[in-house]
Amino acid sequence: MVGKDAAAKMRSVPLSNDTIRRRIEDISADIKSQLLERLRGSKLAVQLDESTDVSGSAQLIALVRYPWEGRIQEDFLFCQELTGRATSEEIFNVIDMFMETGNVSWENCIAICTDGAAAMTGRNSGVVARAKERNPMMIATHCMLHRQALASKSLSPELQSVLSTVVSVVNHIKCKPQSRLFGQLCREMGAGQDTLLFHSEVRWLSRGKVLQRFYKVKEKQ
Incomplete structure (x- = not known):
């Protein structure tokens, strides 16, 4: 340091x-x-x-x-x-x-x-x-964050579909060897982010952060 x-x-x-x-x-x-x-x-x-x-x-x-x-x-x-x-x-x-x-x-x-x-x-x-x-x-x-997490469990079908699709894509990339290739692709494209955030139901605060990171990477493509 x-x-x-x-x-x-x-x-x-x-x-x-x-x-x-x-x-x-x-x-x-x-x-x-x-x-x-x-x-x-x-x-x-x-x-x-x-x-x-x-x-x-x-x-x-x-x-x-x-x-x-x-x-x-x-x-x-x-x-x-x-x-x-x-x-x-x-x-x-x-x-x-x-x-x-x-x-x-x-x-x-x-x-x-x-x-x-x-x-x-x-x-x-x-x-x-x-x-x-x-x-x-x-x-x-x-706790406001906890209330948001509870509210997100009753999302409309349209929003729930978006969340489910994003989580499925992110978790598929994070759980496979192609995570390294994805990071290399992001760096070559100048996306500003070279990794996606993993989502887990136990880590309930991760839901919003997963979506934010996903769309930050998407906007740079």
Whole structure:
């Protein structure tokens, strides 16, 4: 990133795996402390998503938005494994424990955004309901991107046909050796893009990006 000379100097510094791990942990702890210090004196909004990773473990991911130096700042708050069942109680306990250990008041949290799952939005015992017990003035919203993904499942036959055709073509190219030939063709034509984006139902946010990349390449042909 800073040049070959700097890279050569870095390679000459003898660092053990333990030293590198310790420095990474120190950097991580410092970034976390700076973020928590900002949140203690600011109003904040939290976005939550619980999903299962490739190993089958449930992971709770939290993002935070807050005002900082005259603009809205967005940062990664935490990612923590849910050891038991991904119930509303366990999800809320993870968030509550993070807020308590970080000395961040629930009164500072003015909004919470979720994917609309029952564990998140249950009227009596969902995560949102438990959070509003700590701060009744909190606003709850449903993730806009997730709502778009849900709406796309009920597309009109004409639009669904376009999406299905594009996804079929893209996935056929990406799954075959001709992906390299396709990239070479795009570079020779000056398309600006030399690859297509793979679509997967699990990666539901990829649907729109697949279409955008497809038409960017098509416009250059």
